[in-house]
Amino acid sequence: MNITTGIQNKPIKAVIYGPEGIGKTTFAAQFPKPLFIDTEGSTARLDVARTDTPSSLAMLTSMLTELRNDTHGFRTIVLDTADWAEKLCIKAACSKKEGITGIEDFGYGKGYVYVYEEMGRILNLLTDLWEKGLNIVITAHAAIRKFEQPDEMGSYDRWELKLINSPKCNVCAMLKEWADMVLFANYKTYSVAVDKEGKKRKAQGEGQRVMYTSHNPCWDAKNRFGLAPELPFDFGQIAHLFDAAPAPAPAPQPAIHSVPQTRVAVPAPTTVSAPDPSPVPVQTAPQLSIPEGLPAALKDLMRANGVDESDIRLVVSQRGYFPYDTPLTNYPPDFIEGVLIAAWGQMLPLIKENQKEPFADGVPF
Numbered sequence: 001m002n003i004t005t006g007i008q009n010k011p012i013k014a015v016i017y018g019p020e021g022i023g024k025t026t027f028a029a030q031f032p033k034p035l036f037i038d039t040e041g042s043t044a045r046l047d048v049a050r051t052d053t054p055s056s057l058a059m060l061t062s063m064l065t066e067l068r069n070d071t072h073g074f075r076t077i078v079l080d081t082a083d084w085a086e087k088l089c090i091k092a093a094c095s096k097k098e099g100i101t102g103i104e105d106f107g108y109g110k111g112y113v114y115v116y117e118e119m120g121r122i123l124n125l126l127t128d129l130w131e132k133g134l135n136i137v138i139t140a141h142a143a144i145r146k147f148e149q150p151d152e153m154g155s156y157d158r159w160e161l162k163l164i165n166s167p168k169c170n171v172c173a174m175l176k177e178w179a180d181m182v183l184f185a186n187y188k189t190y191s192v193a194v195d196k197e198g199k200k201r202k203a204q205g206e207g208q209r210v211m212y213t214s215h216n217p218c219w220d221a222k223n224r225f226g227l228a229p230e231l232p233f234d235f236g237q238i239a240h241l242f243d244a245a246p247a248p249a250p251a252p253q254p255a256i257h258s259v260p261q262t263r264v265a266v267p268a269p270t271t272v273s274a275p276d277p278s279p280v281p282v283q284t285a286p287q288l289s290i291p292e293g294l295p296a297a298l299k300d301l302m303r304a305n306g307v308d309e310s311d312i313r314l315v316v317s318q319r320g321y322f323p324y325d326t327p328l329t330n331y332p333p334d335f336i337e338g339v340l341i342a343a344w345g346q347m348l349p350l351i352k353e354n355q356k357e358p359f360a361d362g363v364p365f
Contacts, residue, residue, distance in 0.1 A: 011130055012241060015082075015175055017140040017161050018185030022209060023233065024139040025080055027185070030235035031137055032242055033075040037063060039084035049074070052304060056297035057092035057118060058344035059304060060085060064125035065345070068132070077129055079122075082140040083162045086171060089118035095337040112169030119171050123178050135242070138175065142184065159184060159219040172220075181223045184212045185233045209233035293329040297341050311351045312340065318350070 016024050025042050028034065036043050036050040037060065043050050054060035067077065079085060093114035094100045103111040126136045143162040148155035165172040176182055188208040212221045214229040231237040289309045290302050301307070309328050317324035321339070322331065331340070340347065 011133055011135040012181060013126075013130055013136045013179045014181045014183065015138045015140065015161075015179040016183045016185065017082075017142050018211075019142050019187075022185045022187070024185060027233065027235055028076075028078045028080065028137045028139055030239075031076040031078070031135055033073070034078050034137070035067075035072070035074040035076070036078045036080055038080050039088065040081055042080060052300065054088065055300045056341050056344075057088040058341050059297065059301050060088055060122070061125065061345055062301065062305065062348065064122070064129070068125065068128050071129070071132060071134060074134065076135040076137060077126065078137045078139065079126065080139045082138050082171075082175060085122060086115065086119060086163055089115045089122075092118060092342055095334075095342050112164060112166055115164060116169040116171060116174070120174065123174070127178075138179070140175075142186075156217065158217060159186070161220065176220060176222070179222075181213070181225065181227075181238075182221050183223070184219045184221045185209060186212070186219075211237075291327065291329050295336060295341070298336060301341065301344055305348060305351075307348075307351055311355065312347075314354055315347055315350045318354075 016027060018024055025036075025046065029036075029043075029046055029048050034048060036048050038050045038053055039060070041053055051063055052059075054063060067074075090103050090111075093103060093111055094105075096114065097106070100106065100111075103115065105111065106114075126138075130136050141162040142159050144157050145160050145165070146155050147158045147160075161172045161175060163171040163175065186209075188210045209232070211231050211233045212219055212229065213223045213227040213231065214221055216229075225238075225241055227238065288302065288306065290299050291309060294302075302309075302312075312328060313322075313324050313326065316322050316326075316331075321335070328336075
C-alpha cells in the first residue's frame with residue numbers, strides 16, 4: 001500500500017456549458033496548446049488546431065485512440081461539444097439492431113443504456129489522455145429543465161447540461177461527476193419591478209457575461225480549486241490554475257559540450273559547381289479507392305486511416321462475410337452500419353495487419 005500526502009499538481013478535467021453563442025469555444029481555445037475535436041463544426045472562425053469533424057462514433061473513438069498513442073505535442077484536448085458527441089452515440093446505438101430508427105424504438109429504456117455505455121467509453125478514453133498529462137475540456141450546451149426535489153413541495157426551473165437525464169441513462173450526472181470543474185456561463189440578468197407595489201417584475205441586463213463555479217438551485221456548477229462563486233467569463237480568471245500544472249516533459253536534447261576557443265587554419269575558398277536545374281520528382285501519397293456510393297461516415301473513416309476499398313474487402317472475405325470480389329457498394333446497408341462502421345475499432349487492426357503483408361494486386365493468394 002502506497003500512501004502519499006500533499007497537493008498533487010495534475011492536469012484539469014473541465015466542463016464548460018452555457019446557452020448558444022455565449023463563447024464556450026472561444027473560452028476553451030485559450031487553454032494551454034489545445035487540439036479541438038470539433039463534432040459540430042463550431043471552430044471554423046477560430047485560429048485553432050482541429051481534427052476532421054467525426055461523422056460517426058467509430059471515427060471519434062479512433063481519433064481518441066490515436067491521440068492516446070501520440071499526443072502530437074498538444075497540452076489540452078477539447079471535445080466540442082458533448083451533446084453532439086451524444087448524438088453520435090445514439091446513432092451508433094440505433095445501428096446495433098435492424099429496424100431501429102430512433103432511441104425510443106428499443107423499448108423499456110434499453111436504448112438509453114447503450115448510449116450511457118458509449119458515453120462512458122468516451123470518458124474512459126479522455127481519462128487515458130488526462131493520465132498522460134493533458135488537460136481535458138468538454139463543452140456543452142445548456143437547457144432549462146423542470147426540477148423537483150423529493151423533500152420539497154412544488155418544482156422550479158433550473159439550467160442543466162443539454163444531455164440525456166433519465167434514471168437509466170443519466171449522462172448529465174456522469175459528466176459532472178467525472179469533471180474537476182464545471183463552469184456555467186451565462187449573461188448577467190437582474191430582476192426589476194415594473195409597478196409601484198413590486199408585484200410585477202421583469203428581467204434586465206447589459207449583456208455582461210459571467211461564469212458560475214459553485215452549485216446553485218438555478219444551475220449546476222462546481223470546482224475543486226477554491227474559485228469565487230461568480231466570476232467574469234474570462235479565461236484570465238482561471239489562468240493561474242495552469243501555472244502550477246506540470247507541462248509534458250520535452251523531448252531530450254543532445255548534450256552540448258563546450259569547445260576550446262583555438263585558431264584554426266581556414267582553407268582557401270573553392271569553386272562549387274551549380275546544382276543540376278532538372279526538377280526533382282516529388283513523392284505523393286497513393287490515391288485511395290473509395291466508392292462514391294458509400295455512407296459519409298464510412299468514407300470519413302477510410303480517409304482518416306488510409307484504408308482502401310480493397311483493404312476492407314480483404315478483411316470481409318477473410319472473416320467469411322462476402323467474397324473478395326464483392327464491391328463495397330453491394331454490401332447490405334445494415335452490414336455497413338452495424339459491422340464496418342460500428343465495429344471499426346475491431347476491424348482496423350486487422351486491416352493494418354494485412355497492409356503489412358504482400359499481396360498480388362491487392363488480391364490474397
